[in-house]
Amino acid sequence: xTVLILAIMVICAICGAPLFVFFGGLALLxxxxxxxxxxxxxxxxxxxxSAPALVAIPLFTFAGYMMAESKTPARLVNFxxxxxxxxxxxxxxxxxxxxxxxxxxxxxxxxxIIALGGLLYPVLIKEKYSERFSSGLVTTSGSLGLLFxxxxxxxxxxxxxxxxxxxxxxxxxxPGILLIIALSFYSIHSGIKTKVxxxxxxxxxxxxxxxxxxxxxxxxxxxxxxxxGGIFTASEAAAVTVVYVLFVELVIYRDLxxxxxxxxxxxxSMILVGGVLIILGCAMGLTNFLVDAEVPAKLIAFMRQHISxxxxxxxxxxxxxxxxxxxxxxxxxxxxxxxxxxPIASEFGVHPIHLGIIFLTNLEIGYSTPPVGLNLFIxxxxxxxxxxxxxxxxxxxxxxxxxCLFIITYVPDISLGLIQLLKGG
Amino acid sequence: MTKIFQFIDCAFARIVESIxxxxxLSTVGVTFLQVILRNFFNTGITWAELGGRNAVLWIxxxxxxxxxxxxxxxxxxxxxxxxSRKSRNSLRVALDAFAAxxxxxxxxxxxxxxxxxxxxxxxxxxxxxxxMVQSIIPxxxxxxSLEYFIGIVLDILRIFNPSISRRGxxxxxx
Numbered sequence: 038x039t040v041l042i043l044a045i046m047v048i049c050a051i052c053g054a055p056l057f058v059f060f061g062g063l064a065l066l067x068x069x070x071x072x073x074x075x076x077x078x079x080x081x082x083x084x085x086x087s088a089p090a091l092v093a094i095p096l097f098t099f100a101g102y103m104m105a106e107s108k109t110p111a112r113l114v115n116f117x118x119x120x121x122x123x124x125x126x127x128x129x130x131x132x133x134x135x136x137x138x139x140x141x142x143x144x145x146x147x148x149x150i151i152a153l154g155g156l157l158y159p160v161l162i163k164e165k166y167s168e169r170f171s172s173g174l175v176t177t178s179g180s181l182g183l184l185f186x187x188x189x190x191x192x193x194x195x196x197x198x199x200x201x202x203x204x205x206x207x208x209x210x211x212p213g214i215l216l217i218i219a220l221s222f223y224s225i226h227s228g229i230k231t232k233v234x235x236x237x238x239x240x241x242x243x244x245x246x247x248x249x250x251x252x253x254x255x256x257x258x259x260x261x262x263x264x265x266g267g268i269f270t271a272s273e274a275a276a277v278t279v280v281y282v283l284f285v286e287l288v289i290y291r292d293l294x295x296x297x298x299x300x301x302x303x304x305x306s307m308i309l310v311g312g313v314l315i316i317l318g319c320a321m322g323l324t325n326f327l328v329d330a331e332v333p334a335k336l337i338a339f340m341r342q343h344i345s346x347x348x349x350x351x352x353x354x355x356x357x358x359x360x361x362x363x364x365x366x367x368x369x370x371x372x373x374x375x376x377x378x379x380p381i382a383s384e385f386g387v388h389p390i391h392l393g394i395i396f397l398t399n400l401e402i403g404y405s406t407p408p409v410g411l412n413l414f415i416x417x418x419x420x421x422x423x424x425x426x427x428x429x430x431x432x433x434x435x436x437x438x439x440x441c442l443f444i445i446t447y448v449p450d451i452s453l454g455l456i457q458l459l460k461g462g
Numbered sequence: 463m464t465k466i467f468q469f470i471d472c473a474f475a476r477i478v479e480s481i482x483x484x485x486x487l488s489t490v491g492v493t494f495l496q497v498i499l500r501n502f503f504n505t506g507i508t509w510a511e512l513g514g515r516n517a518v519l520w521i522x523x524x525x526x527x528x529x530x531x532x533x534x535x536x537x538x539x540x541x542x543x544x545x546s547r548k549s550r551n552s553l554r555v556a557l558d559a560f561a562a563x564x565x566x567x568x569x570x571x572x573x574x575x576x577x578x579x580x581x582x583x584x585x586x587x588x589x590x591x592x593x594m595v596q597s598i599i600p601x602x603x604x605x606x607s608l609e610y611f612i613g614i615v616l617d618i619l620r621i622f623n624p625s626i627s628r629r630g631x632x633x634x635x636x
Contacts, residue, residue, distance in 0.1 A: 049560045052553060053542040055535035057526070062564040065571065075567070079575035079599060085519055086595075092514040095521045096490060269497045272514070276493035303486055304479040308534050311525015316536060318522060319568075366536050 039070045056369050057315040064322035081322035085314070089272065090192060090202050094144075095310045096275030097187045100282040101142030102306035103299070105152040107292035109253050113138060114156060116246040116254065122236035126228025128164055129174055130221045132157045137182030137217060141257075144189030144309065147415040150179040154419045165233045172422055173430030174224070177438070179412040180404035181220070183367075183397050184213035187260060187275065190367050190400070193313070194393045197375045202271040203264055207459065208390045208452045212398065212445045219437050252285045265459075313368045320369075324376040333380040340381055350385040351446050354378070355399060362403020366411065370400055387449075394452040398445050402438045405431045475531055482524040489517040509587035516586065516595045523602035530606045533613075551624075555617040562610035569603035576600055 043066060050059035064078045085091065104110075117131040124130065132153070139149045154175040161171035183190055186206035195202040247254070260278060263269045269277060286293045293299060327333070344350050361370050375396065382392045404412045407428050417424050445451055496510040529535050542550055580593040620626045 045560075049557060051538060051541060052557060053537045053539045054557045054560050055530075055537050057535060058561045058564045061568050065564070065567055074574070075571040076575040076578065078568075079572040082572075082599065083519070083575075083596060085522065086515050089511065089515065091518045092489060092493065095486060095518065095525075096493075099486060099490075268501060273493055273497050276490045277497060279490045280494045300479065300483045303483045304528060307482055307486065307521060307525035308529045308532060309525075311522055311527070312529040312535050314518070314522035315526035315529075364538065364540075369536055 039066060042066055056366075057312075057319045060316060060323050060373070061319035064319065064326060067326050068322065078322035081325050082318040084321055085318050088196050090196055090270075091272075091314075093187065093192050093202075093272040093275040094189055094314070095307060096272070096279050097142065097192070098144045098189060098310050099303060099306045100275070100278045101139070101144065102148065102302050103282050103286055103293065104253070105139060105143055105148050106298065106302050107286050107290065109250075109286075109290075109292070110135065110139065110152045110156060112246070112250040113253060114153070116243075116250040118236070119239065119242040119246045123238035124225065124228075125233070125235060126221070126224035126226070127235060128157075128161060128233070129166065129170075129224030129228060132161070132174055132178055133181060133217050133220050133224065136178035137185060137213065138257075140180060140182030141185035141188045147179060147411050149182075150175065150412060150415045150419055154179065154416055158420055165231060166227070167231055169430045170227050170231070172416070172420055172427055173432070173434050175420065176412050176416040176427050176431050177220075177405045177434040179416060180401045181216060182213065183401045184209035184216070184394065186210075186257070187271070187278075189313070190371060190397055191393070192271070193317075193368060193371050194375060194396065197317075197371060198379055198389050198393060200389045200393065204456050205390055205393055206261065206264065206271070207455050208394055209397070211451050211455060212394050212441075215444065215451065216398075216438065216441050219441050220434065223433065223437055252289055256281065316369055317372050320372045324373070328376065333377055336377065337381050337384050341384075344385075347385045347387065348447070350382075351387070351395070354382070354395065355442065355446060358396060358399035359402060359406075362400040363406045363410070365403075367397075367400040367403070370403075371396070388453060390456070391449045391452045395442075395446050398438075398442050402435060402442065405435060475528070478524055478527055482521065482528070485517050485520050485524070489514050489521075512587055519595065520598050523598045527602055527605050527609070530609045551617060551621055555614055555621075558610045558613040558617055562607050562614060565603050565607035565610060569600050569607055572596075572599040572603055 043063075046059060046062050046066070050056065061078070064081075065075050068075050068078055113135050114131060117134050118128065121127045121130050121134075135157070136149050136153055139153060143149060143152075158171055158175050161174070162168065166174075182188065185191075186209060188209075191205055191209055192202060194200075195205045256278065259281065260274050263277060264271055264274050283299075287295050287299075293302070340350070344353065358370075358374075361374060365373075378396075379389060379392065383389065387395075404410050407413065407424070413424050413427050413431070416422075417427055420427075492507065492510050493514055496507050500506050526535075542553065545553060576593050576596050576599065579596055580591075582592075584592045586592045586595060616626060
């Protein structure tokens, strides 16, 4: 009987049933099968209310959505354009930086492509970037910035893996910058090859756009400065960000109307947050069950028999995660896969923070890969292009991503160096 | 008949949204106040952190209720994208039924949990009892179950009359 129900559940999940229903149902089934009262599933779920950093997720997402709905994307683009627009491939670099900034705040939900893709794509075409390059750039940039604080997946990983979120924020910085630099070089190369038009370097323009964006540009510094200066914790930083963004958007720029826009944005952003957190809640019972059943220990034993070196393990990890990233959304993947992989990784001597960065970089690639890459669908909707065309256009970008992934995987210091430096000094 | 149904449906969604906004903004307010009090006045609110953590539980369930109404839950949507319109509609009946039943079981399990917690009668903060905060769990799951049951009815009606709009087509995002 249990096997039959299990089969039905798996089929439903593959056919597109909500994942929280699948995880919740699976937990109920496994608990009942082992003679444990099903209310124990809810006890696990309520542990959600004991995770201290969780409050950061709704608050940062709310702040990010408010910025995305205002004229902030345009301001940020104007400023970065004045700054690097004179370089060959400058506009493409603008796209990379602006997308990274927004993804970090909106939790890589695809809203970056909605807010920025439509804004940047026509300009890219106008400046004579090739159609393929432009659509590939916009599509893959939609998840760039995942490694920068305070991105939702980063916080979620910190909570699940029980690692210090402050350190995780630090660890993502250099790998994130590495990705942007690598993609920038490719953009410069393409810019030279297709002989795109360049803007003139104009100090006056930089000054003008800087003053227009002055309230938004320092926001990451305020967050990081506050956290590392010991003024507030990561979750308090989220509340400070919301108050700051509310003040900037309602009082200074007046892009948003307090009674018309804010409640609507709050509800819209909480649809995403609610969707992620309910999966977290439902999966808590499940992962706890798997740990009690010593599944990770059995996996370790199995791996030990077949794999001896850390490097083979990392290689296998990358392959597995790339497949997971192709099939699952990033949030569910973190919630379900991390508790299983974490003990195995530590057995092979992989630092949990390094694992987090590897994990997120892999899943960042999964955003733009068929068959279920979220970026592909959103950008196909936003740019009105068929998915198959976008897949081909994304290929060179994904190749660069994969090269960076290997560097990040096999050189742990890129992720851990900054933390050690700060701890030591 | 359908008008009354739509009115109740919309009104209920507005109420959920309003509570969500209030909970969200209060969490922001209390947490921000805590930062100000600690850094400038060397004092603090003892229940701020605890309150914030429990507010997340409410945000999670209220948000999930809205996500259910807008059919915006995360799922593996590969198969539905490949199917034709007609077979997709039939598949939806099965998926909504599956979700409705599981949510009902989750609601039942959480009701047992909250009733047990109520017997212990522990206070969380400021006179708020733990079970009161937790009661959002059975409430949320029951409402989601109801929403999926409504979905089944609409799905079936739609097979015979394709002009009926699907749940989530009107509400929700782009």
